[in-house]
Amino acid sequence: MNLIPVQAAEITIGRPLPWDLFDQAHQQIQQRGYVFKTMDEVKQLEETPIFRIQKPELKRTESANDSTEKIRFEDMHLKVGHKMYLTLAAYAQKHGDSSNSFATSMIGYVPDSTLIVTMPASGQLAGAPFVEGDQINVRLIAGQNAYKFSAYVDKIIKVPFKFLHLSFPQNIQGQSFRKSRRIKCNYQATISEESIPINIMDLSIYGAGINSTLPLGTPGSVVTLSFTISVDDKEIPLSIKAIIKPAKKNNRKDQKIISLGLEFTEMKPDQVFALRHLIYQEIVEHPENEI
Template sequence: MGNAKESSAKEGTAAGKSAKPDKFTFEDMRLKVGDRLQIQPPSRLSQERFFVKVIGYLHNVSLLVTAPMTPHGLRLQLIEGEKLVARIFSSQNAFGFACTIDKICKLPFDYLHLSFPSEVQGSQVRKAPRVKTKIIATVTTVAGESVPAVITNLSANGAMLDARRNLAEKGESIKLAFRINLHDIDAYLSVTAVVRALFADGAMDNGVTFVHHGLEFVNLQTNDSVILQSLIYQHMIEHPDTMI
C-alpha cells in the first residue's frame, strides 16, 4: 500500500510538471503554405508579436514567410542576421522555435528567408482548450422562444452562455445560433447544446443579474466542429491571454 501511495504521488508530481516543453521535429508541426505563425521580433523593435504566413520551405535549408507588418500596414524594420522566435498551434500542441533572418526580400513582394528550425519545442494543450469570448448568440429554448445571450467562453466541445434569465434546466437541450469571424471570413453556426451546469451571479452595478449556463455541444456537424476548433486555435495564437 505504501508503495502504491508513493507511486501515485510521483505520478501526480510528474503530471504537475507536464507543461515542460518537449522536443519535436519540424515535420511534427505539419506546416502548410498559408499557415499563420506568430513572430516575436527583437526587443529593440517591439514587445508586440506579429503574424506572418508560411509561403514555403526547403527542408534543412530555409523557411519562407511573409514579412511582418505593423497594424498601420508598415513593414517591420528587421535586419538580416537578427534572431526571431516563432510560435504556432497545430493539432493538440503548441510549438515554438528560434530562427535567424537569413535574407530579407522585397521583390516581387516583401518576404523573409528564415533559417530552418534546428530544434522545435512544444507542449500539449488539453484536449478541449477553452478561450474567453464575447460572442452575441440567439438561443431557441425548448418552448421555441428566441432569446439573446452572450457566449463568454468557448471550446470545441461546449461553451459558457450568459443570459438575463434561466433559459433551460439542467439536462435540457437548447439551440444556439451565432456568427464568428475566422481568418477574416464570417461563418454562421447553428448548434444544439445540453445544459450541464447552471448558476447565477449577484446583481451587477447596473442591477442586472446574469445566469450562467454551462453547455455541452451535441451532434455537431463535421464542418461546425472544424470551424470551432479553428476558431479556438486562432484565439490561442492571436490572443494567448484569453486562454482559460
C-alpha cells in the same frame, strides 16, 4: 552587455540599421531602425570605435521534467501557405505576452538554411516594422499540435514582392492539444427559440459559459445557441444544440446577470472542426486567453 565591433562597411545607406550602436563606454549612440541617408553620416562613425550587442544563441525553454525527443522541422509536416504568427522577441519579453503577433504564411524553406515567409500586411506592422537582425518568436498549429520556436530575420526582400528570410528553426517545442481546452472570449450570441441575446464568455468544443439578463429555461432542457466565429479571416455561422446547466445569478451595476453553462449536443462534424480550429487559432495567437 557583450559588445562586438562594427565596421562602417557593414552599414548600408538607405536601409534600416539592424542593431543598436554603442560606443566604447557602452553608451547607445544610434537606435536600431535608423536610416543613414549619406556616406558622410557613415564616415562620421569611423572617427571612434562603434559596437553592437552580440547576437545571443537561441535558447530552448525546458521544464524540469522535460524528456521529450527533439522535434525536427520536418516532423511538423508543413505545406506552402501554412499560417504562422510572429512576435518580436523584445516585445514579448517586455510585455510578457504574444498579443502583438503578426500573421504570415510559409512560402518555403531550405533545410538547415532558411525559412521563407510572407511579409505581414502593412497595417499590422504600424509602429513595429521588422528589420534584419530582429529576433522573433514563431507560433503555429499543425494537426492537433501547437509548435513554437525562435528565429532571426536574416534578410528582408522587397522586390518583386515582399517576404522574409528567417534563420532555420533549431529548437522547436511542441505540445498536443487537450480535447477539453477552453478559451476566454466575448461573443455576441442568441438563444434561437426565444431570440434571447446572450454573451459567450468562454468556449470549448464541448460547451460554453454564458451570461444572460433573461432566464433561458430549466436545467436539463435543450436550446439552440446561434453565433458567428471567425477562422482564418472567414466568418462561419454556427447553430448548435445545447443542454442548460445549473445557473448562478450575479448583480452587476443594478442589473441581474445569469451566468450558466451550456453543454453542446448533437454536433455536426463541420461544427466540431470549426470550433476546434478557432480554439487552436486563439491559443496560438493569444495564449494568455487559454483557461
